[in-house]
Amino acid sequence: MNRNDVTEMIVATKIRKGLKWGDVAKTVGLSKEWVTAGCLGQMTFDASQAATIGDIFELPQEAVALLQVVPYKGSLPTSVPTDPLIYRFYELINVYGTTFKELIHEEFGDGIMSAIDFKMDLQREPNPAGDRVSITMSGKFLPYKTY
Amino acid sequence: MNRNDVTEMIVATKIRKGLKWGDVAKTVGLSKEWVTAGCLGQMTFDASQAATIGDIFELPQEAVALLQVVPYKGSLPTSVPTDPLIYRFYELINVYGTTFKELIHEEFGDGIMSAIDFKMDLQREPNPAGDRVSITMSGKFLPYKTY
Amino acid sequence: MNRNDVTEMIVATKIRKGLKWGDVAKTVGLSKEWVTAGCLGQMTFDASQAATIGDIFELPQEAVALLQVVPYKGSLPTSVPTDPLIYRFYELINVYGTTFKELIHEEFGDGIMSAIDFKMDLQREPNPAGDRVSITMSGKFLPYKTY
Amino acid sequence: MNRNDVTEMIVATKIRKGLKWGDVAKTVGLSKEWVTAGCLGQMTFDASQAATIGDIFELPQEAVALLQVVPYKGSLPTSVPTDPLIYRFYELINVYGTTFKELIHEEFGDGIMSAIDFKMDLQREPNPAGDRVSITMSGKFLPYKTY
């Protein structure tokens, strides 16, 4: 059994029991973004979180142990994603990537936005012309230093 | 002369004159995100916007005309970006891509977040533990329909 | 069991029972294009549609549940398709892609033809010099907006 | 001078003189789809057509000669297109490719839709919910034969 098997168990049980990620996250007591990423094999749970996840998804003990091991990250099967929803994010980087770079450097100087010390929030934004997906990302700026 | 040459002219003049994208955007009267993307060859300006950009960056007439032609988009030289700042966004898609997919489908059903009917805002978020980059994206949800 | 397994079950039963996609679509009450795409794992059925598909293809309950979950889309095993029929469509994009771009921008300005708010119809076009395949695609135009 | 240089000359003159592909096509007396593809370096003009194109775009004699030579086709710089408009067509093949295959084989048997004995028509389709792009493709069916 590896972490990928655990992800498949979680997804299968979620469908069978008709669970929602938002409710799972509330039971765990953390954001739906982080908990979903963890259930999909991208984050590491501590013992108590793993036990909760194990209860919700009726996982065997070996799977609960695996949830506490840092996984090999990367959730996509190809370097350019084929799924239309995920591709749109890749397209945004292709179109706006150099814009991100210019504006962050203009404001902060040389460095990056951390993808580790990072959190995000995804919400429905009601709109008469059609509801919108609103995503707010917040990552610590990390400057390159001279030495 | 092609659009890429125009981008290089703009960038060279920006460095020489010490301009800031934020100020350019104010003169044009639009957001700094969209104006920067346009100056970097990803968006199409109308005649009046192009004239303003032409004045700011001292562009020849042919370049001003090119700013009004829809460009072949895609601002990165490789399918996996090598620049650390831009890579972090690619990494976020790799790690969180399936999470985006699950949460948007849970909230909206089958469909995508538009990367066309889309806007974003990038801000400095002061923080005693180190300032943060805050990015808010808003894209219309487009549902797949049966037919 | 995952969505790919469901697709294989559907295809195997279709061959064994000698079914036709056109007849399946009529039973479901939707177009043959959308129903076939759904049966091949690219679209999401609602509960009633999934039940009908389940009856036709004698699927187990778990498979019927999976038909109602948004799939990870992308039906081809390689980025350049090897199958001659499918390659011809890829070739059309390679040869006519910039023509699509020029003509759509000339008519509509900067933006795209939606691949989500999209439908298509595929018909046999009788012709004495050899019958033809006729495909009509219709996608909403989505303009890039300034902001 | 090569065919690519001719394409760049044509595009530059088109922008400078504010020409439209539709009007160019009318002068040539053929469809806007075929004429645009030819001007973008994908089709071969005969002597009279090339002379007309040469007049419209003020091309030198060497360029007019090149328009009559069969070009090395393929108009895109990468195997997966980065431009959002062109990518949507690639996405359609990724999502609907196996559907095209199933439905054409169901109707016609083993074979392909020709991308050579092929024509297409691209129109604006007015729609109160937003105008649509309508594309009709027609290609001869070519059967695999036993031998």
Next chain:
Amino acid sequence: MNRNDVTEMIVATKIRKGLKWGDVAKTVGLSKEWVTAGCLGQMTFDASQAATIGDIFELPQEAVALLQVVPYKGSLPTSVPTDPLIYRFYELINVYGTTFKELIHEEFGDGIMSAIDFKMDLQREPNPAGDRVSITMSGKFLPYKTY
């Protein structure tokens, strides 16, 4: 069971029973080239041909049905083949590809040699300096037409 499994069954039985493709083709009553391609999963048999193949290779009923379904074509595992015999054909295209293009266009104008309305014949050519492989290919010329 899928078409690839059928190919593996055929190849295993061929080795076990010491069959030859040439003899299989004679029993089927078609060329050895087409029959071998079909047995290797690239062509579609009709009911009577499939029954014959099923008898020769002792295939189960499900396999015989699969032989009559149009397969997803493409028989090589990598885009540049690693097997030395097959690579030599790829090398010929690499070295002579532009020559094919020039000579066919010189003789026929713009268009292609069909790979669908196509047949070939492979023979041993006795030669005192070492026997030679002789391959004769014949494909219909398909012209690009203006429209």
Next chain:
Amino acid sequence: MNRNDVTEMIVATKIRKGLKWGDVAKTVGLSKEWVTAGCLGQMTFDASQAATIGDIFELPQEAVALLQVVPYKGSLPTSVPTDPLIYRFYELINVYGTTFKELIHEEFGDGIMSAIDFKMDLQREPNPAGDRVSITMSGKFLPYKTY
């Protein structure tokens, strides 16, 4: 100046003077297949052949010298060709590659068809249903030997 520049000079002069490869080959006294491949930068001419080519295409002395140097071979810009005519040959390898392998090994045992001790002939084959391209290839069989 490199061999690629020489190829471009030859092609430009051929267009300007309206030459035909078949006539060039007759003047050189060799097959049109080999001479065209040489003119396109894939073969090495001897001093006398190079002088003839130099006369026909009005090449400078340095170019005539380069025609006598063994070139770095490979005439295609991408590993999967984008040009429809050349792609059809690649498709034939994809579909028939394993058939070539089976039939050649059945007739000759383990080994390859040489792509070096190789010649070919390309002819128009008149046919009331549409003329055909006929290509005859002949390559020495080279057996793997044990040692």
Next chain:
Amino acid sequence: MNRNDVTEMIVATKIRKGLKWGDVAKTVGLSKEWVTAGCLGQMTFDASQAATIGDIFELPQEAVALLQVVPYKGSLPTSVPTDPLIYRFYELINVYGTTFKELIHEEFGDGIMSAIDFKMDLQREPNPAGDRVSITMSGKFLPYKTY
């Protein structure tokens, strides 16, 4: 069972019984280089050689038959090898490839060193500064001929 399974059986038995390739080759009566390549699935054994290999590695009858079938060659999982020992050979081609080309053409004219009519010998070369690996390759020169 396929040839790859046979290779795995051979390797597993070799480890279990502590065999050496050099001794296997002596029993077969051929060079250790060719026999090892054959055991690793790259060469074709005749009936008597296959029987010997079958005895040594305790292979079932089906495996012995497979050893006599020409395999699909290519023993590496990626186009740039990751294993350090094998990579060093790839590096030699990267660094010395054009040198091989220049020196062979200087000595022999246009053509190649055969990789089919080829043999090699790998030996330990004692050296006080550290023993060396000595590899001698011998391949027939095959000239390109005009025709």
Next chain:
Amino acid sequence: MNRNDVTEMIVATKIRKGLKWGDVAKTVGLSKEWVTAGCLGQMTFDASQAATIGDIFELPQEAVALLQVVPYKGSLPTSVPTDPLIYRFYELINVYGTTFKELIHEEFGDGIMSAIDFKMDLQREPNPAGDRVSITMSGKFLPYKTY
């Protein structure tokens, strides 16, 4: 001017003056293999060697200086070589790579054959059945050590 420009100068002068690598190497006083690799931009000359090379090929002072700078190595334009002569070496690694690995490890244990502390010798081997290319490589064995 960069090292690649120097290589092009050397090659152009070699063709113009009809020089041979073997003679150049004799003048330099080293093997033809190493000197050719150096002239092709893969090795670093010392001051005296560079002066000699500069005299032979009539290089400007800046080029002579560049010959003494360690180059960025790698002489091939693609990861799988397209040139038939060079490809044969790549094919040998593909077919014999795992054999090299097995035999070297059998003789020496875990480690590699150095591609740095390495030399080789390339000779014509007369043979009544056709002369052969003989290449002898010698590289120090470097063992992995535990620590």
Next chain:
Amino acid sequence: MNRNDVTEMIVATKIRKGLKWGDVAKTVGLSKEWVTAGCLGQMTFDASQAATIGDIFELPQEAVALLQVVPYKGSLPTSVPTDPLIYRFYELINVYGTTFKELIHEEFGDGIMSAIDFKMDLQREPNPAGDRVSITMSGKFLPYKTY
């Protein structure tokens, strides 16, 4: 069973028994860096080390034998790693690779740092601004020699 299966057994047992690599290494009596690499399938153990590893991880006899066979090295599934921790090392090579090259050549001349005669040490470096990872690598310099 192959080496990869052994790695999976080791990792599963490590999780189940809550072992630490540092403690495993102490029992084996070597550095934690080398022992971990070996347990992950990259190094070769001798008989006594393998027996110790077998005891710790409760491996079957066949697995203990496999630990003593030189593995096919390369521990990552893609050529550009997707895991954020491992990617950072790849990024360092991308950003600092040419710097490594310049500084090592400035100090040592043409040659490389051995990745075989190599050892490393990974430590926690306490720091009030956040603890740091400290890695010390030491590899023998291997000079290119003339011959």
Next chain:
Amino acid sequence: MNRNDVTEMIVATKIRKGLKWGDVAKTVGLSKEWVTAGCLGQMTFDASQAATIGDIFELPQEAVALLQVVPYKGSLPTSVPTDPLIYRFYELINVYGTTFKELIHEEFGDGIMSAIDFKMDLQREPNPAGDRVSITMSGKFLPYKTY
């Protein structure tokens, strides 16, 4: 002029004047590792540092300005490096990447070693068996946090 042009100017002047990176770094007053990376186009200089670099390498004013603009990072032309010195570092990641991952997670938990808040030191390590390259890297550990 772009940053790459500035790098080429710096490298050309360094060769012409026989400068050493170590001395350049001393004049700038920072480490040789960071200064070299900056001169090779990977880091951003402040005004005073850029002026010093400009003096040393006799750069024009426009180049000095470019040194103060954050560059698009990534110094290698291919995703797998071809240069033997740089490849050895890539090989270390391939062989030891999962070891880095295991040991850092064992010591620190889930997170990464920063490649931004990072410094390194490269030294010659005298050794009677051959001098060694010693590289010490130090990067801040950045933990993934739950939210």
